[in-house]
Amino acid sequence: MHDPRLGRHRAPVVGSAQGRILEIGFGTGANLPYYPSGVRRIEIVEPDAMLSQRARKHIADSGREVISHALFAERLPFDTDSFDTVVSTFTLCSIAQVDQALAEIRRVLHPSGRFLFLEHGQSPDPRIAKWQHRLTPLQKRVGGGCHLNRPIRTLIEHAGFAIDSELVAERYVERLPRIVGWFTSGTATPMKG
Numbered sequence: 203m204h205d206p207r208l209g210r211h212r213a214p215v216v217g218s219a220q221g222r223i224l225e226i227g228f229g230t231g232a233n234l235p236y237y238p239s240g241v242r243r244i245e246i247v248e249p250d251a252m253l254s255q256r257a258r259k260h261i262a263d264s265g266r267e268v269i270s271h272a273l274f275a276e277r278l279p280f281d282t283d284s285f286d287t288v289v290s291t292f293t294l295c296s297i298a299q300v301d302q303a304l305a306e307i308r309r310v311l312h313p314s315g316r317f318l319f320l321e322h323g324q325s326p327d328p329r330i331a332k333w334q335h336r337l338t339p340l341q342k343r344v345g346g347g348c349h350l351n352r353p354i355r356t357l358i359e360h361a362g363f364a365i366d367s368e369l370v371a372e373r374y375v376e377r378l379p380r381i382v383g384w385f386t387s388g389t390a391t392p393m394k395g
């Protein structure tokens with residue numbers, strides 16, 4: 203997750219975070235170096251109650267204040283319209299009830315707020331997608347609940363977000379097997395009402 207080759211993809215996504223920021227599925231904090239220098243405080247949601255030693259070191263090294271909430275994204279304890287930015291990188295694959303989590307992300311985002319995402323998911327190539335479907339049960343067992351076959355763009359749109367067509371990028375990334383290498387990144391705004 204800290205591979206510098208992934209950092210090239212994280213930077214343009216995380217680099218536009220601003221205002222009150224919530225990161226879903228913090229992991230070991232691989233996004234921390236990529237927030238704008240002016241961002242001093244980030245709130246995070248991570249089910250593991252104890253952040254790993256690695257995560258704590260990355261927080262200390264970042265010099266940023268990280269407010270940690272040990273809970274699942276499917277149920278967020280925050281007020282409606284209370285965040286300017288929600289960030290998710292390589293996390294929508296792992297959330298058990300991803301539709302519920304996206305509904306919560308939409309709820310807590312301010313109408314003018316933005317959802318910034320970078321995710322791997324279902325390939326548009328049916329031959330690759332077939333293998334993604336076949337291997338997802340195994341991947342879930344060995345990969346912490348990770349699904350290979352989630353249609354990321356469709357999931358986000360069906361949750362009531364408008365994806366900025368100028369900022370969205372969908373592509374295979376270099377040097378990754380295609381079953382994990384179809385990345386979708388971009389910016390989405392909540393459609394309220």
Ligand SMILES: C[S@@+](CC[C@H](N)C(=O)[O-])C[C@H]1O[C@@H](n2cnc3c(N)ncnc32)[C@H](O)[C@@H]1O
Pocket residue numbers: 203226227228229230231232233247248249250273274275276290291292293296297298299
């Ligand atoms: C593959 S890791 C990605 C970590 C980090 N976002 C990154 O880009 O390196 C997936 C993360 O999602 C978290 N996660 C799994 N289920 C979750 C849930 N229901 N709500 C929030 N986070 C969850 C895991 O604990 C893990 O930290």
